[in-house]
Amino acid sequence: MTQQIDSILIVDDSAVQRQHSVALCRELGLGCIYEAANGVEALETLAHLPFPPRVLVIDLEMPGMDGVELIQLLAQRNLHVPLIVASSRESALISSVETMVRALGMQVLAALQKPLNLPQLAAALQRYGGPAATAAGPRRKEAEFGxxxxxxxxxxxxxxxxxxxxxxxxxxxxxxxxxxxxxxxxxxxxxxxxxxxxxxxxxxxxxxxxxxxxxxxxxxxxxxxxxxxxxxxxxxxxxxxxxxxxxxxxxxxxxxxxxxxxxxxxxxxxxxxxxxxxxxxxxxxxxxxxxxxxxxxxxxxxxxxxxxxxxxxxxxxxxxxxxxxxxxxxxxxxxxxxxxxxxxxxxxxxxxxxxxxxxxxxxxxxxxxxxxxxxxxxxxxxxxxxxxxxxxxxxxxxxxxxxxxxxxxxx
Structure with a gap:
């Protein structure tokens, strides 16, 4: 399942929740796991990596730059990496953010309530279609017609x-x-x-x-x-x-x-x-x-x-x-x-x-x-x-x- 996913970035201000997500990723066989404690740190990490991670797991409720602002900035900078949105807030808010992500032209693999569990994360990663299936990958030029x-x-x-x-x-x-x-x-x-x-x-x-x-x-x-x-x-x-x-x-x-x-x-x-x-x-x-x-x-x-x-x-x-x-x-x-x-x-x-x-x-x-x-x-x-x-x-x-x-x- 995770053969195509060789790297993931987890963005969460809670060290406990972040380490929990890291443990789940390791259990699923992911080798390269990056961490960021907030949105600013996530953007800095992405700027210094030679290649963007295959998937981002983004918490919504973070001090300073929240997850919504981070996602909007990713879209503005054309960093269209597939996302897993995670939050302990109410499902209506999470669903609203999921809709926003799609409206921005980005791929959302799942919108989940925390704490994450192994079946949820596994199912989300199974939806990953590889680089060519995402906005980050090369797009086939559509034929022009009149x-x-x-x-x-x-x-x-x-x-x-x-x-x-x-x-x-x-x-x-x-x-x-x-x-x-x-x-x-x-x-x-x-x-x-x-x-x-x-x-x-x-x-x-x-x-x-x-x-x-x-x-x-x-x-x-x-x-x-x-x-x-x-x-x-x-x-x-x-x-x-x-x-x-x-x-x-x-x-x-x-x-x-x-x-x-x-x-x-x-x-x-x-x-x-x-x-x-x-x-x-x-x-x-x-x-x-x-x-x-x-x-x-x-x-x-x-x-x-x-x-x-x-x-x-x-x-x-x-x-x-x-x-x-x-x-x-x-x-x-x-x-x-x-x-x-x-x-x-x-x-x-x-x-x-x-x-x-x-x-x-x-x-x-x-x-x-x-x-x-x-x-x-x-x-x-x-x-x-x-x-x-x-x-x-x-x-x-x-x-x-x-x-x-x-x-x-x-x-």
Whole structure:
């Protein structure tokens, strides 16, 4: 586990707590352990080391320069070393600092309450991905593209749909997939969707992109149907299209063309999608429900009007944002919010989908709280349509372990 981690710096003003952390690190096999009694000393140590340590363990409550100020200074100086945040303060404060670290573009391996223990520290260090996986390591240069290249990619079918499984939390049975747009390049790299989707929205290409992905997804669902694999597919619906009077008709034509039932297609709408033209958006969503399509409120909990949207719109599904799922087993405030959202959705007879499921602890919590479906790297990453049946055949033991709440082998 610690082969990649050959050095660590522990920053803590308490000599007792610092020596306790040092002992844990030695027990885990770390050979090079640096210590600093405060933030100033930590910065001096980092300045004199030929190479930065692989990981920093930073206490929050220290006299003079506290841990928050130290982290902010590290970010300002571009010292993006993976962090373990530790404190004896309340979990809400620790969680807030963890969010701050991520917002600064830094990697946080764990945010823990003191005193640290061996399983906690071991689990945190297991999340270390090596220098290339952190902001401190070399980053692969992303391919540049313009509107013309994006349009050509759409016309030449270079942008394709990949599918991430959505699995029943109780049974471990796959129930559906989410269709995700992917733009692979000839050299094996990929342009991230968070780069090309905004460009498509800004330059009038989002309609073509959405219908391209929807067409591929419906065609794939139809092929799976013929082979006895009946799944639903969730397709992201851009807010730009909620002002398009032709969209409902085009969506219905896709079903007819591929001989699908409307219950096999769910349109995912983010909370913020309905702000601009509420009247038009509500009309389109109501017509989609009249056609029998499912409607999912995506990234639930990240906006300020979630409950109001549930009242306004005939949603059939509530998708809880990963920020309320991942790590909830270890954070009281997240657990309370997650359970409240699931309880409310169940009372409203909504299907619940938790995204960002990455650990077995996340999964077990969802089982305890009565979530319907789970989606995330613990189950599987997105894959091509041809790969999914192969993945299913090879991962029956993986899904069985999830059903039983056991840690499966790596998918």
């Amino acid at each position: 509107v013309a290249q994006l349009q050509a990619a759409l016309e030449q079918d270079q942008i394709v749909a990949h599918y991430q499984p959505k699995v029943d939390v109780r049974t471990g049975v796959i129930k559906g997939v989410e269709a995700l747009a992917r733009w692979p390049l000839a050299d094996g790299s990929m342009i991230p969707p968070d780069r090309f989707i905004p460009v498509a929205e800004q330059h009038g290409l989002i309609h073509a992109l959405t219908m391209k992905i929807a067409g591929q997804a419906c065609g794939q669902i139809a092929r799976w149907n013929k082979h006895g694999l009946r799944l639903s597919v969730a397709i992201n619906l851009s807010p730009v299209l909620l002002d398009s009077p032709d969209f409902v008709g085009e969506a219905a034509e896709l079903l007819e063309h591929h001989a699908l039932g409307s219950d096999q297609v769910v349109w995912e709408i983010t909370e913020s999608s309905l702000v601009a033209n509420l009247g038009a958006a509500l009309g389109i969503l109501a017509r989609l429900r009249l056609k029998g399509f499912g409607l999912s409120i995506d990234d639930y909990g990240t906006g300020f009007s979630s409950m109001q949207q549930l009242v306004r719109i005939p949603f059939t599904e509530l998708k809880i944002d990963r920020s309320f799922v991942h790590g909830a087993a270890d954070r009281h405030h997240l657990r309370v919010i997650l359970q409240s959202a699931l309880d409310m959705a169940n009372r409203l007879s909504l299907v619940t989908v938790a995204e960002g499921v990455e650990t077995i602890e996340d999964w077990r919590l969802l089982q305890d709280f009565g979530c319907t479906l789970g989606q995330g790297y613990l189950i599987a990453k997105a894959m091509s349509g041809d790969e999914l049946p192969i993945w299913l055949r090879r991962h029956t033991q993986h899904l069985r372990a999830l059903r039983e709440g056991r840690m499966p082998s790596k998918p």
